[in-house]
Structure formats: structure tokens, C-alpha cells
Amino acid sequence: MSCFMDQLHSVGGKSKILNALLWCIFGFGVVKATTLLLRATALILDLFVLPSVNYSKYGAGKGKYCVVTGASDGIGKEFATQMARRKFNLILISRTLSKLEALQKELQGKYGIDVKILSIDVSHDVPENYVAVKELCQGLPITVLINNVGLSHNCPVPFLETEEQELRNIITINNTATLLFTQIITPTIIETAASSKCRGLVLTMGSFGGLLPTPLLATYSGSKAFLQSWSNALAGELKEANVDVELILSYLVTSAMSKVRRTSVMIPNPRNFVSSALSSVGRRCGAQERYATVTPYWSHALQHWFIEETVGVYSRIANAMNLKMHKSIRARYLRKKLREEKKQ
Ligand SMILES: NC(=O)c1ccc[n+]([C@@H]2O[C@H](COP(=O)([O-])OP(=O)(O)OC[C@H]3O[C@@H](n4cnc5c(N)ncnc54)[C@H](OP(=O)(O)O)[C@@H]3O)[C@@H](O)[C@H]2O)c1
Incomplete structure (x- = not known):
């Protein structure tokens, strides 16, 4: 009789454990599904529903200045135009004086604004460059800095075969120059924001190359991942000073750097890309899981969101797919180079 009772207790105990386990799995599933639903809703609202950000909070139309680096071409030129x-x-x-002069003339004529230009080559890590930046910016009511200047590899290349000069240029332009520009200009942004009772803004161009560790673009990938952490840390530091700091993530955009000329669903031109970026400052769009980061262009945003919600950006699968894609780009680049060499 007592043996039978023991068995009954043991079955009852097991079923209690099983029940508790099932409730845990159910609860976990509900939390996961709710999070996914909330992120999907926020993604849709950010991308397709909310109105464009109003720049009067950054002093638009009140004589305030916006600094754009790498402003003479591609995405930077478009940032300049759309801020004008x-x-x-x-x-x-930027680097090329003639391009800067042409843009200065065009924007001053078209929008009746003041445009100052500075031609420096920031691949040379020399103090004179930054003394010139300081002198140019002195006394101006700056509220916005757009850290856009950047360099990638000439073509996908194994890290061990990357030329030393290319490696040095990428780190100096993408990282050292960005840090120094920000250190020189941000104190003025803080002062101007405080005295004019508006907010300041520091935008930095990141990349999917930094979002996903990218084989065959290892140095570029590392330099952009650096900007992600640096920019997010700075966002925390400058919050109390009323300065918004945002990293902008992008997959390919047609430009001299990307060497892509034709637009497609996944590859916008600089105009459409910058329009989405400036409209979405302060929102997350595809970067729902990140602080102070935005993936603004709709197809890039859906791609970012999908990767994060499935395999994850740091996964073996994402890395292997990225390697395959860049191996194929490298093979095409080398075939084209060989054809051109044969022609000569
Ligand atoms: N295009 C893309 O697919 C893509 C994707 C993700 C992220 N991004 C990022 O977006 C930013 C802009 O890229 P983009 O495609 O617009 O590049 P881009 O068309 O090559 O333009 C780069 C700009 O930076 C200037 N610049 C380059 N090297 C310089 C140097 N050593 N000193 C001073 N200025 C220099 C260029 O001046 P010059 O006129 O003299 O050449 C040009 O104005 C970069 O940070 C890039 O990493 C681009």
C-alpha cells in the first residue's frame, strides 16, 4: 500500500515539474513574441508613418552653422545640399578645392546662405589640418556636425595582403580625423546650444561594413565598428549637454567609393539615402536593438532588422555569407583589371 502511494506521489511530482516547465516555455515564448511585435511596430512607424524630423530644434533658419566633412562628393555633398x-x-x-568652390557657389546662390570651405587632406595626420579647422570655425554659431568623410579599400582584399598605406589611410581618415573634428567642434556646439536654447547634433556615417564583421574588408570593417562604439559612448556623455549624437548605418549607396553606378531596390542614390537619414535622426528604423543608431533607408532597415532577428550580425552564418559575397566581388574586380591590362 505505501509503495503504491510513493509511486502516485512521484508521478504527481513529475507532472508538476513538467507543468512548471511548460509554463516557463510558454512565458518565454510570450515575452519573445511581444518583443518581436513591439520591434516590428516601431520599425514600421519609424520607416513609414512618423513625420520627418523638424530641424528647428537644431536652430534651422536662425543663422546657425552645420559642418560637413567629406562634403565635395557623394553622400557628403548631398548632406550639404539638404542642410542648405x-x-x-x-x-x-574636404580634399578637392575646385569641387568645394563649385558647391559653395551653387548653394550660396540657390539658398542665400553663407558657405565657408576648407580644403585639407586628412589622410595626412598633421596638426596644421586641425589648426585650420579651429581657425575657420572660431566664433561661428555651430549646432550640427556631420562626420561623413570616409575611405574604404580599393577592392575587397585579404587582410594579410592589404597595402600598409591603404590600411593607414583608412584608420587615419575614418577614425583619427573623425575624433579630432569632433573634439574641436563639439565644445562650440554645446556653447551655441546653451546660449540659443536649442539642441546640438553630431551625426557620424557608419556602415554595414561595421555592423557585420566583413571578411576581405577587415580594416574598413574594424574602423566602422570603432565608430559604432565611440559614437554610442559619446551619445551618453553629451546627453546632459543637450547634444544628440547619432550613428547612421548604411548598406551600399551609389558613389565613387562604392563604385556602384546603377540604383536598385537595395542601392539608393545619395539623394534618397540622405533624405531618409535626415528625416529619421533620433529614430532607430532598422537599428531597433541599438542605442543612438539609425539605419534609415527602408530596404537597408528591413535587411538590418531581419538579420538581427534571425542569425544575428556576429554569427558564423552571417560571416560566411559576407565572405562569399566579397570573394565574388574581388574575383570580378580582378577579372576586369586583367581585361583592362590586356587591352593596353
Ligand atoms: N557609398 C556607400 O556605399 C557607403 C556605404 C556605407 C557607408 N558609407 C560611408 O559614407 C561616407 C561617404 O561615402 P561616399 O560613398 O559618399 O564616398 P565618396 O563618394 O568617395 O566621397 C568621399 C568624400 O570624402 C572626401 N575625402 C576622401 N578622402 C579624403 C581625404 N583624405 N581628405 C579629405 N577629404 C577626403 C572626398 O573628397 P574628394 O571630392 O576630394 O574626393 C569626398 O568628398 C563614408 O564615411 C563611407 O564610409 C558609404
Whole structure:
């Protein structure tokens, strides 16, 4: 009789454990599903429903200045143009003087704003460059800095075969120059924001190359991943000073750097990319899991969101797919180079 009772207790105990386990799995599933639903809703709202951000909070139309680096071409030129349209005066910093002069003339004529230009080569890590930046910016009411200047590899290349000069240029332009520009200009942004009772803004161009560790673009990938952590840390530091700091993530955009000329669903031109970026500052779009980061262009945003919600950006699968894609780009690049060499 007592043996029978023991068995009954043991079955009852097991079924209690099983029940508790099933409730845990159910609870976990509910939490996961709710999080996914909330993130999906936020993604849709950010991308397709919420109105464009109003730049009057950053002093638009009130004589304030916006600094754009790498402003003479591609995405930077478009940032300059679209900030001019929002009635910011501009300080444009880039390498080629003739391109800067042409853009200065065009924007001053079209939008009646003041445009100052500075031609420096930031691949040379020399103090004179930054003394010139300081002198140009002195006394100007700057509220926005757009850290856009950047360099990638000439083509996908194994890290061990990367030329030393290319490696040094990528780190100096993408990282050292960005840090120094920000250190020089941000104190003025803080002062201007405080005295004008508006907010300041520091935007930095990141990349999917930094979002996903990218084989055959290892140095570029590392330099952009550095900007992700640095920018997010700075966002925390500058919050109390009323300065918004945001990292902008992008997959390919047609430009001299990407060497892609034709637009597609996944590859916008700089105009459409920058329009989505400036409209979405302060929102997450595809970067729902990140602080102070935005993936603004709709197809890039859906891609980012899907990767994060499935395999994850640091997974073996994502790394292997990225390697395959860049191996194929390298093979095509080398075949084209060989054809051109044969022609000569
Ligand atoms: N295009 C893409 O697919 C893509 C994707 C993700 C992220 N991004 C990021 O977006 C940013 C802009 O890229 P983009 O495609 O617009 O590049 P881009 O068309 O090559 O333009 C780069 C700009 O930076 C300037 N610049 C380059 N090297 C410089 C140097 N040593 N000193 C001073 N200025 C220099 C260039 O001046 P010059 O006019 O003299 O050449 C140009 O104005 C970069 O940070 C890039 O990493 C681009």
C-alpha cells in the first residue's frame, strides 16, 4: 500500500515539474513574441508613418552653422545640399578645392546662405589640418556636425595582403580625423546650444561594413565598428549637454567609393539615402536593438532588422555569407583589371 502511494506521489511530482516547465516555455515564448511585435511596430512607424524630423530644434533658419566633412562628393555633398535646403549656413571640409568652390557657389546662390570651405587632406595626420579647422570655425554659431568623410579599400582584399598605406589611410581618415573634428567642434556646439536654447547634433556615417564583421574588408570593417562604439559612448556623455549624437548605418549607396553606378531596390542614390537619414535622426528604423543608431533607408532597415532577428550580425552564418559575397566581388574586380591590362 505505501509503495503504491510513493509511486502516485512521484508521478504527481513529475507532472508538476513538467507543468512548471511548460509554463516557463510558454512565458518565454510570450515575452519573445511581444518583443518581436513591439520591434516590428516601431520599425514600421519609424520607416513609414512618423513625420520627418523638424530641424528647428537644431536652430534651422536662425543663422546657425552645420559642418560637413567629406562634403565635395557623394553622400557628403548631398548632406550639404539638404542642410542648405533646411536653411543652415555651412562649413564644408574636404580634399578637392575646385569641387568645394563649385558647391559653395551653387548653394550660396540657390539658398542665400553663407558657405565657408576648407580644403585639407586628412589622410595626412598633421596638426596644421586641425589648426585650420579651429581657425575657420572660431566664433561661428555651430549646432550640427556631420562626420561623413570616409575611405574604404580599393577592392575587397585579404587582410594579410592589404597595402600598409591603404590600411593607414583608412584608420587615419575614418577614425583619427573623425575624433579630432569632433573634439574641436563639439565644445562650440554645446556653447551655441546653451546660449540659443536649442539642441546640438553630431551625426557620424557608419556602415554595414561595421555592423557585420566583413571578411576581405577587415580594416574598413574594424574602423566602422570603432565608430559604432565611440559614437554610442559619446551619445551618453553629451546627453546632459543637450547634444544628440547619432550613428547612421548604411548598406551600399551609389558613389565613387562604392563604385556602384546603377540604383536598385537595395542601392539608393545619395539623394534618397540622405533624405531618409535626415528625416529619421533620433529614430532607430532598422537599428531597433541599438542605442543612438539609425539605419534609415527602408530596404537597408528591413535587411538590418531581419538579420538581427534571425542569425544575428556576429554569427558564423552571417560571416560566411559576407565572405562569399566579397570573394565574388574581388574575383570580378580582378577579372576586369586583367581585361583592362590586356587591352593596353
Ligand atoms: N557609398 C556607400 O556605399 C557607403 C556605404 C556605407 C557607408 N558609407 C560611408 O559614407 C561616407 C561617404 O561615402 P561616399 O560613398 O559618399 O564616398 P565618396 O563618394 O568617395 O566621397 C568621399 C568624400 O570624402 C572626401 N575625402 C576622401 N578622402 C579624403 C581625404 N583624405 N581628405 C579629405 N577629404 C577626403 C572626398 O573628397 P574628394 O571630392 O576630394 O574626393 C569626398 O568628398 C563614408 O564615411 C563611407 O564610409 C558609404
